[in-house]
Amino acid sequence: MNAANVQIGDWLGLQSPATEGEILRIVEGRLAPPVIKRLSALGLERSEIDAVVIPSRTLQHRRSGAKSLR
Numbered sequence: 001m002n003a004a005n006v007q008i009g010d011w012l013g014l015q016s017p018a019t020e021g022e023i024l025r026i027v028e029g030r031l032a033p034p035v036i037k038r039l040s041a042l043g044l045e046r047s048e049i050d051a052v053v054i055p056s057r058t059l060q061h062r063r064s065g066a067k068s069l070r
Helices: 003-012 020-028 034-041 046-052 056-064
Strands: none
Touching (some): 003 034
16 A cells, blocks of 8 residues: 555545555445545645546535535
8 A cells, every 4th residue: 555545545534555456446436425524624726626537506405414525
């Protein structure tokens, strides 16, 4: 496991992925809404999260239904 994988695990509040394949599964999989708060706390701007992870309006909708971010 390399340092970048450890950092990705820390950012997402998950166990560090061991391979690039695991990173891909995380990206393609469903993230819990609290991950967005964690990314914001780490310094990502809302506009960056909107562009890369999930738009604000979609996030609000998913949170209201306790759904994953997909």
